[in-house]
Amino acid sequence: MLPEFFEFYNPTKVVYEDGVATDLKPELDIIGIKKYFIVSDHVIHDLGLVQKVADGLAEAGVEVTGTYLDVAQDARLKDVQFCADQIKASGAEGIVSIGGGSVIDTAKAANILFSEGGDLVEDYSGAQTLTRPLKPHVVIPTTAGTGSEVTMIAVIYDEENKEKLAFPDKFLLPTLAVLDPQMTLSLPPKMTAATGMDALTHAIEAYVDIDASPISDAFATGAIELIFKHLVTATRNGDDVEARGGMQIASTMAGIAFTHSMVGCIHSMAHATGALYRVPHGVANAIFLPFGMEYNFEEITEKLARLARFMGEDTTGLSTEDAARSAIAAVRGLTAQLNALDALPIRLRDVGVPEDGLEAIAEGALNDGSSFYNPREMDECELLPYIKNAY
């Protein structure tokens, strides 16, 4: 059945090539500006990746007006303002961000203040509050999971009020997303597995959520196929350029899918678990993914049955219900393989969540904005048994 309405909008240009992050002249010439400010973090800097990109920019005839490296694990509100001030003072005309989701989201939010001025919370919290394009933003992801290089949202942590603020806006979509497997080769196995499972959760939730469309479905299923093909290899052998590239492309495709159709109960539970017990987002998503699929099973049986094929399952001769169950089994099989590589915990008890904290996770999940898009209306009492199963 076709959706009553959907919109697809993705002006971000995506380029992929092994080594392309240091050879961006053709793309930068089209954008047309000559002064960029780099936003990254100390880990990426110490790995030499910032210098590598900066050298490439210099060769492309572009001036780097400054560098901001103080992005924390969660993109923080106070960093955004400080970063924006530095970008503005440097005389830059655009931004290059090099890093994972926190770096990219910090750069996106800083670009609002750099381009438009004002106060991030007072003037821009809400939905689609911007009225015109921001300054050019080139994104070079160094993980394969967040998809932030192609999403229209920035998530910023407000330390003072201890809450995550979401800024969804079309004008936050970056100008250029640069997918270069060389930028992810140094990602450790645990990060590779967790971020990869984050991408898989984006793709599966995007496919089953209430705002899914035929176009977001195409990106979601493409991402799922690539993840099942490449995630274990990329985790086991980080130097495998093809597996790294496959995961980068998958992450971007999953990002395009979920920025249009959103995420659901799995992210709701992961957000709550992250806020309460500081469990890394990708790990929490990986733990909850099969249980969230089970929670939604009645509403999404046919969709799951279709997804099984993209996970490499042979569903010939199976009933729709059995084919759907094989999709959940395939996800469990994938996480078991990553667990066997000592790269991914698969139980809440293994990541420091106390047994008496499960009800708080259920309550937090209900209060999360993602719960709205879940295909099954979320109920705290009905959700709790699934969280207990994940324990």
Added chain:
Amino acid sequence: MGMFKSAEEFETVIVGFFNLIGETPVIADKLLKSKMIIRFIYTDPDLVVVVDCSGDKAETRAHDTETKAIVEMSMSADVAHRFWFGMVNLTKALTRKEMVAKGPIPKVLKLLPAIKPSYAMYPQYLEANGYGQYNITKSYTPPAG
């Protein structure tokens, strides 16, 4: 030109309905739990209404431009009218800028299941209060009696 012939009439209709919602426990209890203060900024005709759920009971105040709202929602009176029939997909309306929301959107989305019963109440409210001309529900059947 919008559906409502004057700001006064729209104010009477919408404020009356918000008051009704505030007196309906199945909805009001959840709104009060949220502590939400929301300012609706309507156009065509122009009207500002604050729904304040921060106290013991839900209060609706027209022309309140002073109270610091948690969320501000701007839309035309016609979009607001269709919303209360359950005919507006909120995410679609936000995407197409038929509604502009300022503030923490997840807190608004979270309230949608709570206000669901009000969609059935709205046409009944219009009919019962002499605003039947605004009832755009084609299949609407007046309550018996």
